[in-house]
Amino acid sequence: MASALENIRVLDLSRVLAGPYCTMILGDLGAEVIKVEAPGGSDETRKWGPPFQNDVSAYYLCANRNKKSITVDLKTKEGIETIKDLVAESDVLIHNFKTGTMERFGLDYDTLTAINPKLVFCSITGFGETGPYKDMPGYDFIIQAMSGLMSITGDEDSGPQKLGVAITDILTGLYACIGIQGALLERNQSGKGQKLDISLYDSAVSALVNIGSNYLMSGNTPARLGNHHANIVPYQTFQTLDGEMVVAVGNDKQFKALCMILGKPKYSDDDRFKTNPDRVANRDVLVPLLQEVFLTKPTSYWQEKCTDNNIPCGPIQNLEEVANDPQLNFRNMFIDMEHPTAGMIKMIGSPLKLSRTPVTVKHHPPDPGEHNHEIFTKSKH
Numbered sequence: 001m002a003s004a005l006e007n008i009r010v011l012d013l014s015r016v017l018a019g020p021y022c023t024m025i026l027g028d029l030g031a032e033v034i035k036v037e038a039p040g041g042s043d044e045t046r047k048w049g050p051p052f053q054n055d056v057s058a059y060y061l062c063a064n065r066n067k068k069s070i071t072v073d074l075k076t077k078e079g080i081e082t083i084k085d086l087v088a089e090s091d092v093l094i095h096n097f098k099t100g101t102m103e104r105f106g107l108d109y110d111t112l113t114a115i116n117p118k119l120v121f122c123s124i125t126g127f128g129e130t131g132p133y134k135d136m137p138g139y140d141f142i143i144q145a146m147s148g149l150m151s152i153t154g155d156e157d158s159g160p161q162k163l164g165v166a167i168t169d170i171l172t173g174l175y176a177c178i179g180i181q182g183a184l185l186e187r188n189q190s191g192k193g194q195k196l197d198i199s200l201y202d203s204a205v206s207a208l209v210n211i212g213s214n215y216l217m218s219g220n221t222p223a224r225l226g227n228h229h230a231n232i233v234p235y236q237t238f239q240t241l242d243g244e245m246v247v248a249v250g251n252d253k254q255f256k257a258l259c260m261i262l263g264k265p266k267y268s269d270d271d272r273f274k275t276n277p278d279r280v281a282n283r284d285v286l287v288p289l290l291q292e293v294f295l296t297k298p299t300s301y302w303q304e305k306c307t308d309n310n311i312p313c314g315p316i317q318n319l320e321e322v323a324n325d326p327q328l329n330f331r332n333m334f335i336d337m338e339h340p341t342a343g344m345i346k347m348i349g350s351p352l353k354l355s356r357t358p359v360t361v362k363h364h365p366p367d368p369g370e371h372n373h374e375i376f377t378k379s380k381h
Contacts, residue, residue, distance in 0.1 A: 003030020004357040008184065011086055012036060012067065013095035015043040017140070017166055018200065019124050020063040021173030023094060026180065027066030028350045028359045034086065034375055035067045038074070041368030056342035061365045065337070065347060069366035070375050074105055086375075087112050087119060092180055096124040099134045109195045119193040120183040122176055128199035138200045140166035147204035152211055155226030172203040233279035234258070234287060237316065238294040238302075245299045248312040252276065261305040262293045339364045 008031040012023040020035075020043070027033040037043055048059040073079040084107070087093060093112065095102060102108050102123070109121045123129055126138010144150050144162045154161035179196045187193055205212070211222050211230055222230060227246075229235035234255070235248045249255050252275055256268040267273050267289065272282040279286055294302060299315060306313035317325070323334060333349045350359040 002357055003360065004354060005029040005031040008092065009090045010034065010092040010094065011090045013093065014124060015096065016045055017063055017169040018172040019094050019096040021170060022176040023067065024063050024065060025177045028352065030357065033067040035064065035069045035366060036072050037069065037368055039071045053342040053345065056339065061345055061347060064365035065361055066363050067366055068363065068371035068375060069368055070372050071369035080106055083107055084115055088115050090116070090119065091184065092120045092122065094122040094124065094176065098137065099125055099129050113193060117192055118187060120180055120187065121193065122180055122196040122198060124172060124176055124198050126199060127201045129197045140169045140200065143168040143200040143204050147201060148208055149204055152222050152224055154224045156224055168200045168204040171207055172198060172200045175203050231280065232276060233283045234290055238291055240294050240299040240302055241296060242298040244316050245302060246314050246316065247306060250312065254311050257309045258311050261309055262290065264293060335361060337361060337364055341367055
């Protein structure tokens with residue numbers, strides 16, 4: 001069965017998360033992805049842990065399936081020539097070296113596009129290749145702090161908080177993937193490649209969405225609201241008799257239904273709470289009233305009542321509960337695969353569900369240089 005990106009070759013000089021996450025998606029979609037590392041393996045995530053399984057890092061496994069691995073010493077003339085030879089036969093090159101590094105290698109866009117005018121060249125950096133911060137190193141945690149994301153995460157007592165995953169790396173990987181595919185589509189018309197300059201900082205700020213828009217319109221610096229929503233009430237967590245759950249009331253009809261199941265129909269007719277803007281303005285009055293009722297019954301009771309009345313809700317699940325969730329397992333979001341070093345490994349599956357060209361997992365996350373013979377032999381012919 002054909003794949004969506006069949007016959008697209010990606011030369012992946014990136015490491016850690018943003019770049020590898022991007023190229024894993026391209027690999028899932030059927031591209032041939034060649035992961036390039038220094039001899040012995042230079043992707044730092046290979047050493048990040050625990051946990052390890054037979055010395056293979058779980059972190060490395062999360063973003064490197066559907067790739068082949070070669071090892072090249074970019075500090076040597078031979079290594080540089082090897083990359084140039086591979087560029088001549090590739091559609092995409094992606095890297096996340098610091099600004100200026102590829103120029104020092106002699107592998108800058110102008111040099112490589114002279115070899116292959118159809119090349120899509122994607123640079124991922126912390127702050128972009130232009131501007132006053134272009135030479136600063138960029139790490140997810142720092143970007144979360146600088147972008148404003150941490151300033152709006154947490155509650156008024158917690159202080160700024162980072163998200164539980166490296167979200168700006170993930171966002172940047174997704175933007176890079178979108179940009180690469182857009183450039184490949186445009187290439188079908190022009191016959192020419194182009195350069196993409198993707199930064200963690202830009203990607204993180206783009207993720208401010210409605211909170212950023214609220215500030216740009218009002219000039220008011222947003223406060224941390226914890227598990228509350230800035231623009232919708234009630235849209236938050238509530239403590240129940242035996243736990244905690246999320247209730248996400250998106251409109252006045254749903255609020256009226258919520259008041260009915262709580263046994264407080266008068267709340268929906270109260271002038272302070274009739275419309276969402278009213279509820280936002282009076283959240284400090286309304287939320288304690290609702291919370292008082294939620295504490296009288298267990299989560300399962302409110303979950304059933306909300307679901308029966310079309311009120312969006314959901315339990316707060318830990319990772320064990322997520323891994324055993326029947327919906328996720330039905331949709332193959334957890335997969336098993338044999339790895340030559342680690343043995344049988346478990347991985348999170350792909351959320352991309354394509355009807356004619358489905359995602360397939362063909363290759364395990366490779367060991368360093370595992371495909372040297374295959375790729376180097378092929379490139380000579």
